[in-house]
Amino acid sequence: TRLTAWADSQQFAxxxxxxxxxxxxxxxxxxxRSGRAYDATVGTFLHKSLHKAGTYFSPETLKAVAALPSLGLTGTMHARHEKAFANDPRLVQLFDRYATYNGSDPYQAPAxxxxxxxxxxxxxxxxxxxxIYAIAQSLHRxxxxxxxxxxxxxPVREILTAGDLITGLRTDQDIYDFGLVVSNMDVVPTYRKLLPQQPAPERTLGQPRSSSALIFYWGIGREFPELDLHNIFFSADYKAEFDAIFQQKTVADDVTVYVNITSKKTPADAPAGQENxxxxxxxxxxxxxxxxxxxxxxxRIVLAKLSRTLGVDLEPLIRAEKxxxxxxxxxxxxxxGGALYGSSSNNALAAFLRHPNFSxxxxxxxxxxxxVHPGGGIPLCLLSAKIVADLIS
Ligand SMILES: Cc1cc2nc3c(=O)[nH]c(=O)nc-3n(C[C@H](O)[C@H](O)[C@H](O)COP(=O)(O)OP(=O)(O)OC[C@H]3O[C@@H](n4cnc5c(N)ncnc54)[C@H](O)[C@@H]3O)c2cc1C
Known part of the structure; x- marks a missing residue:
């Protein structure tokens, strides 16, 4: 089956x-329903620290609390999708995939x-x-x-402290005096490597990690008009694929493959007649x-799957590879561990178990x-920076 998941909801439906x-x-x-759940919770769960009392005494939080029963904290994403699209396993699979947007497992993650x-x-x-790099460049500017x-x-080698006070940073080049430090390094190595003398919040650091990824960057020596900017080739057995990732900690024999081709939108990203x-x-x-x-x-699995689906022997078309x-x-x-999104959301309380935005x-x-709060993925990382800025100011 081939389906175009249009951004426009009517067209998609x-x-x-x-x-x-x-x-x-x-x-x-x-x-x-998805939109109403988002509107009810975004202000509290994504834009504010969950670890400050003030967050819990606002009209926005009352709205989120009122919406809690409909949010599905007790069932899994997969169960909700099965209920919504009872006779359509392919549609269930399509919606289950959204769990991977923060490195989670739809068979465990809350609805x-x-x-x-x-x-x-x-x-x-x-x-x-x-x-994506343009976002970092804009922030730099x-x-x-x-x-x-x-x-x-x-690289920062150590966050310096005196008693309970932050006093600065040490790098290989110098020591810098700062009374305030924001760490954007993963919180686990921040404690283990930069603050080795400080007690670490072991329970928080021990939360199950999100998934990682294997990425093949291929320069492909021809164009595929049937492909678009975002392309997903689903596996036949989604449950087996997630069990392999989260239970057996390996790669299944059939996998879902995401192919992103920016030259579809920005032709200069690849030589003429070819694709990145x-x-x-x-x-x-x-x-x-x-x-x-x-x-x-x-x-091997990816090449066989894409070759079969596209009706072409793909490997000889690879001109460059990383x-x-x-x-x-x-x-x-x-x-x-190379986890893409910090700790996973395979637990209804995951949002509350992430490390706070402050020590x-x-x-x-x-x-x-x-x-750290509110979690992984570029939009949420940017929101975490905004929360920190608000906390500091
Ligand atoms: C292949 C791949 C695909 C992804 N796809 C998506 C996607 O489609 N959408 C999405 O939203 N998210 C995606 N993600 C996830 C997203 O990129 C991450 O969740 C996000 O970048 C994490 O941001 P961060 O600021 O925590 O860490 P990073 O972006 O890794 O930034 C941390 C920075 O700190 C630097 N640093 C670390 N330690 C030190 C130190 N001691 N001193 C100085 N500097 C240090 C690092 O070099 C790095 O530049 C993807 C990730 C990968 C790897």
Whole structure:
């Protein structure tokens, strides 16, 4: 089955009715509910610290509390989708995929996460000109306008303290005096490497991690008009795929493959007549697995699957190749285990178990990024920075 998941919810619902059989009204109703859940909770759960008493005494929080019974804290995402689309396993699978947007498992994650589709079909997706990196460049420019001094290629080795006070940072080049520090490094290595003398919140740091990914960057020597900017090739057995990731901590024999091709929107991203493929498969975070073997296996599976679906022998078309593995992601970004989204949301209380945006023991120490509240993914990481800015000011 081939389905176009239009951003426009009416168009998407009509496409589902035509290709899969579930009535457009059922899809629209589901997306409407997803939107209402989002509106009721976004102010409290995503825009504010959950660890400050003030958050719990606002009209927005009352709205979120009133909506709690309908949010689905007790059932799983998958169960909610099965109930909504009873006779349509392919539609259930399509909606289950939204759990991967924060590295979670739809068979464990609470139905609350069923509000994620609203972001795509209700609010809409955005395409940063110049790629995702353009967001970092914009922040850099904005920071400079505000007088921020940037020091690149100078990793922080230690956050310095005196008693309960933050006194500065140590790098290989220098010691800097600061009374206030915001760590954007994953919270696990922040404690283990930068604050080794301080007691760490072990229960928080021990929360199950989100999934990681294997990425194949392929320069493909021809164009595929049947493909678009975002393409998903689903596996036949989604349960087996998530069990492999979260229970067996390995890669299943059939996997769901995401292929992103920015040259579809920005032709200059690839040579004329060719395409730049970002090919991603969700895998467990690194716990010492044999990644050379798992990468070779996954590459084989992906090539066979895409070749079969596209009716072409893909491997000879690969003109350039680079691979990124969970240990590589961990080494390049300091993300613990190479998890893409900090701790997973495979638990109804996950939102409350993430590390706060501030230290309870060391006034002057703050945290932002995917491993702390409100969680991983670029939009939430940016919101974490906004929460920290609000807390400090
Ligand atoms: C392949 C891949 C695909 C993804 N796809 C999506 C997607 O489609 N949508 C989405 O929303 N999210 C996606 N994510 C997840 C998203 O990128 C992360 O959740 C997010 O970037 C985490 O932000 P962060 O600020 O916590 O960490 P990072 O973006 O990793 O930034 C941390 C920065 O801190 C630096 N640093 C670390 N330690 C130190 C130190 N000691 N001193 C100085 N600097 C240090 C690192 O070098 C890094 O630049 C994806 C991630 C990957 C890897």
């Amino acid at each position: 009509a496409e589902v009715e035509q290709k899969l059989g579930t009535s457009a009204a059922v899809v629209t109703q589901f997306l409407g 609350t996460l069923s509000l994620i589709p609203h972001l795509e079909h209700g609010i809409g997706a955005f395409y940063p000109e110049g790629g 904005l920071g400079e306008e505000f007088g921020v001094k940037f020091r690149f290629n100078e 493929w970002f090919v991603m498969v969700n895998v467990p975070h690194d716990e010492g697995q044999d990644w050379a073997a798992l990468t070779a296996k996954t590459r 691979t990124w593995t969970p240990p590589g992601i961990a080494a390049d970004t300091s993300s613990f 309870g023991r060391l006034p002057g120490l703050y945290f932002c990024g995917g491993s």
